[in-house]
Every structure is written in structure tokens, then in C-alpha cells.
Amino acid sequence: MRLRISLLFGLSILILTNISAQSYDFDVTKTEELRVRDGMPNFFKKLKAGDPVKVGYLGGSITNGGLWRAKSLEWLQSEYPKANITQINAAIGGKGPDYGTCRIKEHLLVHNPDMIFIEFRVNNGSAFQGRALEGMIPQIWEHNPNIEICMVYTIAHWMKEEIARGDxxxxxxxxxxxxxxxxxxxxxxxxxxxxxLKEDKLVFKKGDGPSDGKIIFSKDGVHPLEAGHDIYRDVLIRSLKAIENHGTPGPNKIPKPLKKHIFSNASLAPVSKAEFSSNWHKSDLGNEKSINDDLTDRNGGIKSVFGEAMQTSKVGESFTLKWDGFMLGLTSTLAEKGAIQIEVFTDGDPSKIYDLKSRTGKTAVKYMFLDEMESGSHTTRIKLIKLAPGIKLQIGQFLIVDN
Incomplete structure (x- = not known):
């Protein structure tokens, strides 16, 4: 049985109690630098023993190309020189936990990590009111109950006032x-x-004010510059050092779900699973090599999002997919509002029209989910009904959600 540990800004109180993971009652409306809960004893046991250790990183662009990941790995390697510590970069820019929970098996768990850092607060960590994020945890521990997990919370400009208040x-x-x-x-x-920032030692965004002698945290208010990543690394280091001797190693147990319909059986389905009409053709995704243990956005993330893809430039073309679950998602080309529209037919129900519009208005390779429905076996046909000149519709792997 794990030990319960509570830490508040570096002051540790060790409480020896036989309790399960779901007994923690930290105020979810407040934030603290470190909330230990069960800790990460399996991770530290392997580090101290000098065993091979794989560290997985799952999140968005702040983690994908961000230096805090590399800097934290360098510190672990220097702190535990006897352990052979390697990384799995499974972060993809601009993607949230709803997409992450569908791809976690294929992009991360297949590499058998010992430790996983999850960074999704900036990238819509509230997706489906936490049901998407929650769905990752059973998948991880069903794969290996000894994997340890840590959520790290990065900051963006729209969060400043809340976090300054401790909210x-x-x-x-x-x-x-x-x-x-x-x-x-x-x-x-x-x-x-x-x-x-409060101590006037930091400028949050370049150009916000005088910066002489101060840390410039970021250029855009979201993605840290190197000095900003140093802050992230330093917070992580002192947190890890504070808890490295806490907890009892052993398998993590999966409690009953916190919510109904969590994304615990989410998965990717290859584009070949669908039947396409005659005027679809295989997309050329460039020279990017097959995805292995590093999803760095070398080609804008196209290969990592699509895997493989089919494309068409002709209105009226369609494809049909048979699937099991309660929600279907698409990886696809998104464009400005009104540029791409599809009509979706499922199980003989009335059809619905979806506008494949991107958040920025620019053409991009992204993902979207169709409406949630009753869990079960479904047949969905999707027909292209509108396509602006010069744009092609690409459809990549499907996101299938069940629990």
C-alpha cells in the first residue's frame, strides 16, 4: 500500500495511512507548486538502482520542442549517472488530451516507458470536462501498473491573474x-x-516593459524562451528532489472511474479501415520517416497526425467507416470557415453538416470530434459537400472513443 504524502511549498508532512489513490482531497480550485499524493517511488527506485529508465513526455508544443524536456532529462542523467536514462518525446504541438488519449498506446506506451510527464493545461486540458485526460490513466496502468505519472502545469498569458492569486x-x-x-x-x-514577475525580476512577454537585467520569459506569452525553460526545469528539479525518498514501490491500482464515459478505451484506427469512393487517392505526406520514439514536428506534424492519409478534390466523394464506441473523431484538413463542409450519416439517423474550420482560419492538419452518441457498433458515412477552390480534403487516421 502506498504512503500518503502532502507537501506545501517544500514543507513535507508524512502521514502513514492505508488509503487508496482516490482519497486525496486537495482543493482543485487552488494551485500549489507541489502536490505529491502517491509520489513516484517506482521511478526513483529504478533510478537509484542504476537500472535502464525510459522517461516519456506527452503534451503540446511547449513540451514537443521545448527545452524544459531536454533540460530535465539532462539533469536526471547527471543526478543518476549509473542509470541509463533515455526519453520518448510523444508530445505534438497544438494537440490536447482528447487527441492524446487516442494515440497514447501507439505513440508512447508501445515504447514501454517507466515514467510519464503529462503537460496539457495550456492545450485545453479541460477537454470533455476532464474525461479525455482521465482516460489516459487506466490505459497507462493497464499496460504496466508500475509506470509512474506526473502532471506538470505550464503557464500562458491568459492564466496570469488566476495563478498570481493562487487559483x-x-x-x-x-x-x-x-x-x-x-x-x-x-x-x-x-x-x-x-x-x-511580482518581484520585478521577469518580463512575461518580450516588449511588455523594460527588460534590462530581467528574465524575458517568452516572445508570445505562451512558449518560453530558454530562460523560461530554465525556470520550469528548476521547479521540476526541486520538486523531484523533495519527493525522491517518499512512497512505497509497487503496482498502481486502477480505481473506479471518477466520471462516466471516460476515454479509457480510446484508440487510433488507420485510414485503411474505411471504404472510400472512387475519386480518393493516397496523400503524399513528404519525406518524413515513419514515426518511432520522437514526434518532433519536423514537417509541421503532418506525419505524426495523419500516419497515412487519403485525399480528394471532388465534391460528392464519400467514405464509410464501421466502428465501435461512443464518439468518432477525424484527423483531417481544416481551413477557414465555410471552405470545407461534410455531411455525416450514422446508423440511419438524420444527417448532420459539419464545417471543417480551423481555429486560426488558416489551412492546417488537425483533428475534430463528431457528436457523442450511445456506445455500441456504428456505421458512419461521410460525404464531402463543399470545397473551396485550391483546397483538398485529406482524411487521416480515425479517433475512436469508448470506455
């Missing part, structure tokens, strides 16, 4: 209940950033 963000309030329920450690990077 959790609008996305984080759906992530912390998951951490409470499953006993997962969470680390808040943003409090230290706001502390330095």
Missing part, C-alpha cells in the same frame, strides 16, 4: 480532480514565474 486555471480545475482520484503527483510551474 487553479479554468483548464486545471478539470485536471486536478483526476490527480486527486488516481494519486498522481502534480507540479505547478506557473507560480514561480508569477513570483519572479
Amino acid at each position: 487553479q486555471t479554468s483548464a486545471g480545475v478539470f485536471m486536478e480532480p483526476v490527480a486527486n482520484h488516481y494519486g498522481i503527483t502534480s507540479i505547478e510551474f506557473g507560480l514561480e514565474v508569477m513570483k519572479l
Whole structure:
């Protein structure tokens, strides 16, 4: 049985109790730099023993190309020189936990990590009110109950006032209940950033004010510059050092779900699973090599999002997919509003029209989910009904959600 540990800004109180992961009751509306919960004893046991250790990173662009990942790995390698520590970069820019839970098996668990850092608060960590994020945890521990998990919370400009007050963000309030329920450690990077800002030692965004002698945290208010990543690394290091001797190694147990219809059986289905009409052709996704253990956006993430893809430039073309679950998602070309529209028919129900519009208005390779429905076996036909000149519709792997 794990030990329960509570830490508040570096002051540790060790409480020896036989409790399960779901007993933690930290205030989810507030944020603290470190909430240990069950800790990560399996991870530290392997590090101290000098065993091979694989560290997995799952999140968005701040983690994909962000230096905090590389810097944290370098520190682990220097702190535990006897252990052969390697990484799995399974972060993809601009993607949230709803997409992450569908791809976690294929992109991360297949590599058998020992430790997983999850970073999704900036990228819509509240997706489906936390049900998407929660769905990752059973998948991880069903694969290997000894894998340890840590949620790390990065900061963006729209979170500044909340975090300065010590409040959790609008996305984080759906992530912390998951951490409470499953006993997962969470680390808040943003409090230290706001502390330095309050002390006039930091400029949050380049151009916000005089910067002589100060840390410039970011250019865009979201993606840290190297000095910003140093802050993230330092918070992570002191948090890991504070808990490295806490907890009892052993398998993590999966409690009953916190919510109904969590994304615990989400998966990717290849584009070949569908039957396409005659005027679809295989897409050329460029020279990017097959995805293995590094999803760095070398070609804008197209290969990592699509896997393989089919494309058409002709209105009226369609494809049909048979699937099991309660929600279907598409990886596809998105464009400005009104440029691409599809009509969706499922199980003989009235059809519905979807506008494949991107958040920025620019053509991009992204994902979207269709409406949630009753769990079961379904047949969905999707027909292209509108396509602006010069744009092609590409359809990649499908996102199938069940529990």
C-alpha cells in the first residue's frame, strides 16, 4: 500500500495511512507548486538502482520542442549517472488530451516507458470536462501498473491573474480532480514565474516593459524562451528532489472511474479501415520517416497526425467507416470557415453538416470530434459537400472513443 504524502511549498508532512489513490482531497480550485499524493517511488527506485529508465513526455508544443524536456532529462542523467536514462518525446504541438488519449498506446506506451510527464493545461486540458485526460490513466496502468505519472502545469498569458492569486486555471480545475482520484503527483510551474514577475525580476512577454537585467520569459506569452525553460526545469528539479525518498514501490491500482464515459478505451484506427469512393487517392505526406520514439514536428506534424492519409478534390466523394464506441473523431484538413463542409450519416439517423474550420482560419492538419452518441457498433458515412477552390480534403487516421 502506498504512503500518503502532502507537501506545501517544500514543507513535507508524512502521514502513514492505508488509503487508496482516490482519497486525496486537495482543493482543485487552488494551485500549489507541489502536490505529491502517491509520489513516484517506482521511478526513483529504478533510478537509484542504476537500472535502464525510459522517461516519456506527452503534451503540446511547449513540451514537443521545448527545452524544459531536454533540460530535465539532462539533469536526471547527471543526478543518476549509473542509470541509463533515455526519453520518448510523444508530445505534438497544438494537440490536447482528447487527441492524446487516442494515440497514447501507439505513440508512447508501445515504447514501454517507466515514467510519464503529462503537460496539457495550456492545450485545453479541460477537454470533455476532464474525461479525455482521465482516460489516459487506466490505459497507462493497464499496460504496466508500475509506470509512474506526473502532471506538470505550464503557464500562458491568459492564466496570469488566476495563478498570481493562487487559483487553479479554468483548464486545471478539470485536471486536478483526476490527480486527486488516481494519486498522481502534480507540479505547478506557473507560480514561480508569477513570483519572479511580482518581484520585478521577469518580463512575461518580450516588449511588455523594460527588460534590462530581467528574465524575458517568452516572445508570445505562451512558449518560453530558454530562460523560461530554465525556470520550469528548476521547479521540476526541486520538486523531484523533495519527493525522491517518499512512497512505497509497487503496482498502481486502477480505481473506479471518477466520471462516466471516460476515454479509457480510446484508440487510433488507420485510414485503411474505411471504404472510400472512387475519386480518393493516397496523400503524399513528404519525406518524413515513419514515426518511432520522437514526434518532433519536423514537417509541421503532418506525419505524426495523419500516419497515412487519403485525399480528394471532388465534391460528392464519400467514405464509410464501421466502428465501435461512443464518439468518432477525424484527423483531417481544416481551413477557414465555410471552405470545407461534410455531411455525416450514422446508423440511419438524420444527417448532420459539419464545417471543417480551423481555429486560426488558416489551412492546417488537425483533428475534430463528431457528436457523442450511445456506445455500441456504428456505421458512419461521410460525404464531402463543399470545397473551396485550391483546397483538398485529406482524411487521416480515425479517433475512436469508448470506455
